[in-house]
Amino acid sequence: MTTTLTIDSLDVKRGTRVVIDRVSADLGSGRLVGLVGPNGSGKSTLLQTIYRVLSAEHGAVLVGDVPVSAMTPREAALSIAVVAQESPSDLEFTVYEAVMLGRMPHQRSMSGESDADHDAVARALDTVGITHLAHRDWMTLSGGEKQRALVARALAQDCPVLVLDEPTNHLDVHHQLALLELARSLGRTTVAALHDLNLAAQFCDQVIVLHDGRIVATGAPEQVFVAEVLTPVFGVRVDRVDHPFTGTPQLLFSSLRKEPS
Amino acid sequence: MVACVLVATLIGSIVMAVSVGSVSVPPGTVWRIIAAETLGTELDASIGRNLRQIVWELRLPRVVLAGIVGAGLAVVGVAVQALVRNPLADPYILGISSGASVGAALVILFGLFSSLGTSAISVAAFLTAMATMAVVYLIANESGRLSPMRLVLTGVVVGYVLSAVTSFAIFRADPRASQQVLFWLLGSFGRARWDTLAIPAVAFLAVLVHLWWRARPLDALVAGDSAATTFGVPVGRVRIELFVATAALTGIMVASSGAVGFVGLVVPHAVRMLVGGRHRRVLPLAALLGAVFMIWVDTGARVIAAPQELPVGIITALVGGPIFIVLMRRRDRMRRAGAS
Numbered sequence: 001m002t003t004t005l006t007i008d009s010l011d012v013k014r015g016t017r018v019v020i021d022r023v024s025a026d027l028g029s030g031r032l033v034g035l036v037g038p039n040g041s042g043k044s045t046l047l048q049t050i051y052r053v054l055s056a057e058h059g060a061v062l063v064g065d066v067p068v069s070a071m072t073p074r075e076a077a078l079s080i081a082v083v084a085q086e087s088p089s090d091l092e093f094t095v096y097e098a099v100m101l102g103r104m105p106h107q108r109s110m111s112g113e114s115d116a117d118h119d120a121v122a123r124a125l126d127t128v129g130i131t132h133l134a135h136r137d138w139m140t141l142s143g144g145e146k147q148r149a150l151v152a153r154a155l156a157q158d159c160p161v162l163v164l165d166e167p168t169n170h171l172d173v174h175h176q177l178a179l180l181e182l183a184r185s186l187g188r189t190t191v192a193a194l195h196d197l198n199l200a201a202q203f204c205d206q207v208i209v210l211h212d213g214r215i216v217a218t219g220a221p222e223q224v225f226v227a228e229v230l231t232p233v234f235g236v237r238v239d240r241v242d243h244p245f246t247g248t249p250q251l252l253f254s255s256l257r258k259e260p261s
Numbered sequence: 262m263v264a265c266v267l268v269a270t271l272i273g274s275i276v277m278a279v280s281v282g283s284v285s286v287p288p289g290t291v292w293r294i295i296a297a298e299t300l301g302t303e304l305d306a307s308i309g310r311n312l313r314q315i316v317w318e319l320r321l322p323r324v325v326l327a328g329i330v331g332a333g334l335a336v337v338g339v340a341v342q343a344l345v346r347n348p349l350a351d352p353y354i355l356g357i358s359s360g361a362s363v364g365a366a367l368v369i370l371f372g373l374f375s376s377l378g379t380s381a382i383s384v385a386a387f388l389t390a391m392a393t394m395a396v397v398y399l400i401a402n403e404s405g406r407l408s409p410m411r412l413v414l415t416g417v418v419v420g421y422v423l424s425a426v427t428s429f430a431i432f433r434a435d436p437r438a439s440q441q442v443l444f445w446l447l448g449s450f451g452r453a454r455w456d457t458l459a460i461p462a463v464a465f466l467a468v469l470v471h472l473w474w475r476a477r478p479l480d481a482l483v484a485g486d487s488a489a490t491t492f493g494v495p496v497g498r499v500r501i502e503l504f505v506a507t508a509a510l511t512g513i514m515v516a517s518s519g520a521v522g523f524v525g526l527v528v529p530h531a532v533r534m535l536v537g538g539r540h541r542r543v544l545p546l547a548a549l550l551g552a553v554f555m556i557w558v559d560t561g562a563r564v565i566a567a568p569q570e571l572p573v574g575i576i577t578a579l580v581g582g583p584i585f586i587v588l589m590r591r592r593d594r595m596r597r598a599g600a601s
Contacts, residue, residue, distance in 0.1 A: 048487070051487075051490070051491050052490060052491075053486075053487040053490050053491075072493075073490070073493040073494065073495045074493040075493075076491075076493065077491060077492050077493025078493070080491065081491065082487075082488075082491040084485075084487055084488060084491070086485050086487065086488070088483065088484050088485050088488070090348065091483060091484060091538065092483075092533045092537055092538030093480075093537060093538045093539065094537065097537065097538070097539055098484070101480060101481060101484055101488070101492060102492065104477055104480075104481060104492040104493060104494070105492060105493040107477065109474055109475070109476075109477060110474060157491075157492075
């Protein structure tokens with residue numbers, strides 16, 4: 001169940017401000033693509049355009065060869081599942097019911113939940129490791145538990161494309177690693193906005209560096225995550241060392257103004 | 262399970278409510294009269310004609326209207342709380358009831374629409390309610406979208422302006438008419454007759470079925486607009502649908518019995534505390550609980566200060582408030598126990 005995700009000369013405005021400016025990218029198929037960039041660089045806007053909360057002024061987002069803007073709401077919901085940044089706080093649902101919401105595009109309005117729905121929810125809870133939380137009230141979850149439940153909801157939706165907006169928010173180190181390992185192992189076309197460049201370097205097949213609504217660099221993390229690219233974008237000094245255990249490049253950041261001691 | 266209990270309670274409540282009053286009628290007699298009337302059979306001779314008239318012509322329509330309005334306001338409350346994603350929302354937050362009140366006040370104080378006879382108040386209230394709905398929609402509408410925040414703010418502001426109009430009219434009018442308006446505003450089912458029940462009943466059923474059909478999108482809206490979009494819910498269209506359906510039903514409910522407060526706020530919360538937030542379960546149970554609650558409140562309104570009749574809205578708040586607080590505290594205790 002994989003499909004390609006392509007962004008084709010996309011312009012997106014918020015009000016009159018151009019937030020995404022002629023962005024084109026080939027995100028391939030079945031890979032984990034990391035979207036990085038400073039605050040306000042347009043990561044969330046780009047993701048929201050992919051999942052149709054925002055619409056483009058120009059250009060298209062294509063799943064396979066179908067533009068998402070040409071899909072019905074239900075077709076889009078069967079193609080793209082999302083873990084967004086907003087997380088409802090006062091939802092009077094159990095975790096199981098909240099994850100079941102992800103099955104909505106698979107259901108008819110008057111029918112009950114099918115066996116396939118219950119299977120998908122059970123599998124998603126198990127995959128994320130929160131089966132024990134199934135009958136807890138949503139409101140009693142910690143931030144990290146909510147975040148994992150939202151991931152489970154997106155998995156239950158069973159879509160070829162997965163969009164993750166800052167998915168490691170609220171998660172401790174262990175669960176950050178577990179989540180990105182999971183995202184990689186799913187074999188779905190996944191695009192994730194990430195703040196932690198080292199996590200992106202460790203897990204992503206491809207990274208896209210976004211700055212002021214434009215793509216500054218894209219490619220394998222080893223090639224893209226170099227001081228020449230990152231320093232002008234983030235405004236910090238970047239030093240690279242190899243991780244003594246995993247061997248992946250690790251980025252160390254320091255203020256540009258600071259003298260080495 | 263909860264549903265079965267509530268259905269049984271509803272039937273029992275109807276019979277009890279009909280039997281209570283200035284002339285008390287034994288429940289068994291109430292049953293026999295209702296059965297005879299609905300099945301079209303002869304009533305046995307031991308039951309007098311005036312008893313039949315009290316039960317069938319006076320009390321039962323009133324109890325049925327109370328049930329319909331209670332159910333309708335509860336269901337609208339559920340939908341409005343999802344529509345504007347605000348737990349404090351009730352059917353009146355969109356300003357519709359204030360609009361209806363203006364129409365009713367104008368009729369009572371100045372005798373407008375008097376050619377329509379006894380239904381003038383209801384007709385005028387409904388018309389001004391619908392005009393208010395149009396105004397709120399036009400102001401809140403942002404290029405085809407109704408954002409929850411704008412909708413609430415617009416509804417509240419329009420409501421205040423219209424309430425001011427009503428207050429001004431009351432202030433200028435003579436005291437007797439003013440009191441009549443106040444009584445109407447607080448709600449009463451005293452005008453119920455069989456022939457005026459059809460419109461509220463049909464409107465209630467139509468909106469209930471519509472909301473039940475939209476139960477999943479309602480669930481999704483509670484989870485957030487962008488989440489709902491990613492589940493394939495056409496959020497903009499569903500919002501407009503919900504707004505029109507709930508505003509129309511609110512207008513009809515208020516037109517038939519005044520602006521009975523509190524039921525539309527409290528019953529949805531009480532039901533969610535009992536069975537969780539899934540609308541497929543919440544909607545029918547809210548309807549049942551709203552009906553039962555309103556029937557008892559109206560019975561109280563008739564008997565507490567008999568022979569004088571109290572406005573229903575006073576009792577809904579006085580009785581509903583403490584019940585709600587007890588429920589909320591109990592739920593919080595259970596939640597703490599569950600989380601630890």
